[in-house]
Amino acid sequence: MKVLKGGRLIDGTGAGPVSGVAVVIRDKRIEAITTTSGAEWPDDADIIDVSGMTILPGLIDCHDHLAMHGYDLARRWGIDEPQSTRTLRTAKVLRETLAAGYTAIRDAAGLDAGFKRAIDEGLIPGPRLVVSLCIISPIGGIGDRVSPSGFSCCVPHDPLLPDGLVNSLADVRPVVRRVVRAGADVIKCATTGGASSRPEHGPRDGAFNLDEMQALMDEAHALDRRVMCHALGGRGLRIAIEAGVDSIEHGCYLDEEPELLDLMARRGIFFVPTFAVYDFHRKSALPHVRERAHHLQEHHAESLRRAFAAGVKIAAGTDAGGHGHPSNAMEIECLVKAGLRPLQALQAATGCAAECLGLEGDLGTVEKGKLADLVVVAGDPLSDVAALQNPERIALVLKGGEIAMDRLANNAMAQRQAAGVHNLSQ
Numbered sequence: 001m002k003v004l005k006g007g008r009l010i011d012g013t014g015a016g017p018v019s020g021v022a023v024v025i026r027d028k029r030i031e032a033i034t035t036t037s038g039a040e041w042p043d044d045a046d047i048i049d050v051s052g053m054t055i056l057p058g059l060i061d062c063h064d065h066l067a068m069h070g071y072d073l074a075r076r077w078g079i080d081e082p083q084s085t086r087t088l089r090t091a092k093v094l095r096e097t098l099a100a101g102y103t104a105i106r107d108a109a110g111l112d113a114g115f116k117r118a119i120d121e122g123l124i125p126g127p128r129l130v131v132s133l134c135i136i137s138p139i140g141g142i143g144d145r146v147s148p149s150g151f152s153c154c155v156p157h158d159p160l161l162p163d164g165l166v167n168s169l170a171d172v173r174p175v176v177r178r179v180v181r182a183g184a185d186v187i188k189c190a191t192t193g194g195a196s197s198r199p200e201h202g203p204r205d206g207a208f209n210l211d212e213m214q215a216l217m218d219e220a221h222a223l224d225r226r227v228m229c230h231a232l233g234g235r236g237l238r239i240a241i242e243a244g245v246d247s248i249e250h251g252c253y254l255d256e257e258p259e260l261l262d263l264m265a266r267r268g269i270f271f272v273p274t275f276a277v278y279d280f281h282r283k284s285a286l287p288h289v290r291e292r293a294h295h296l297q298e299h300h301a302e303s304l305r306r307a308f309a310a311g312v313k314i315a316a317g318t319d320a321g322g323h324g325h326p327s328n329a330m331e332i333e334c335l336v337k338a339g340l341r342p343l344q345a346l347q348a349a350t351g352c353a354a355e356c357l358g359l360e361g362d363l364g365t366v367e368k369g370k371l372a373d374l375v376v377v378a379g380d381p382l383s384d385v386a387a388l389q390n391p392e393r394i395a396l397v398l399k400g401g402e403i404a405m406d407r408l409a410n411n412a413m414a415q416r417q418a419a420g421v422h423n424l425s426q
């Protein structure tokens, strides 16, 4: 048994903080949450004093690209270094992401299912993973590697990451099946261009028609997979929502079609805005990427405010990877800047994020019976959400009741060692 004692709890349900809480963990799960002072714990209980700190559910990023390490083509296609070096680079990102308090990540393409198995087997440390492997899109869409002049990408497809290119309506179902066969937990598709896509395929330019998207949805749901859809604006955004995708990724121009927000709320379609990535695109070396990222900025924040007011559930996602791997908690600060209150932004990265992944039975909130995925932060993230981005402030991370990172113990040991060295030198 472990007991986190004396902390202030933000439980991820949207409820306000509660002080002087003890979270009791038995094996993998939370057994009890109590505010009774002077409670007697069994002699063999491992009591961890977290007084003055805040206990949160393990954080969740619903849109990450853990195996991507840059936007330039050589990095994107993985031709700048041996595959093994790249794999180990990704393993480092997984380890650091968990140590930063992120205990679950939905990967939005690029990470193969082997990383999930390696983490589950304990070969490497990392968050719980929900993987999509690749982006399913039609000819000319963001997953197509043929240039406007017809030149094909020189790099063969990694068989661990199936080709998501759809050539026709008849092609939709086999592609979904191949992606699931390769181990996808969720289907990622794209119905519009984006900020960083080629100049002729922008944020409001469509990809896929309604028949194709309905076939994709039908096949994915028949295989019990949710669908996360990259869609920024225009016709492609409407088609995605009408086809009934499970989450809209980016959704920058949702403000232009308010009735779509009502439809999202009614159908329970999540909105994963990924503000963090556009901060990077606004500094892109490519003029068309910069221009798009600037143009969508105000629409994007307005889309968030209107979506929230319409009752659409918001889930946090960074779209990290192409722009490196900054702290995933950067998105929580972005959500606050765009109009959510800190408590709502934290819920977007915990309780709502778990619902978006369909894992709310086990994850996302600190409640009796849930898996003990927890993060303890020095300070109060409600008055300073940026604290979550500071590794020095992440005191303790638990995944399934096991300690994944313990800065409290590490610091104490460092102090003891320093004192020991001092004593010896006397």
Ligand SMILES: [Zn+2]
Residues within 6 Å of the ligand: 063, 065, 108, 319
């Ligand atoms: Zn993405």
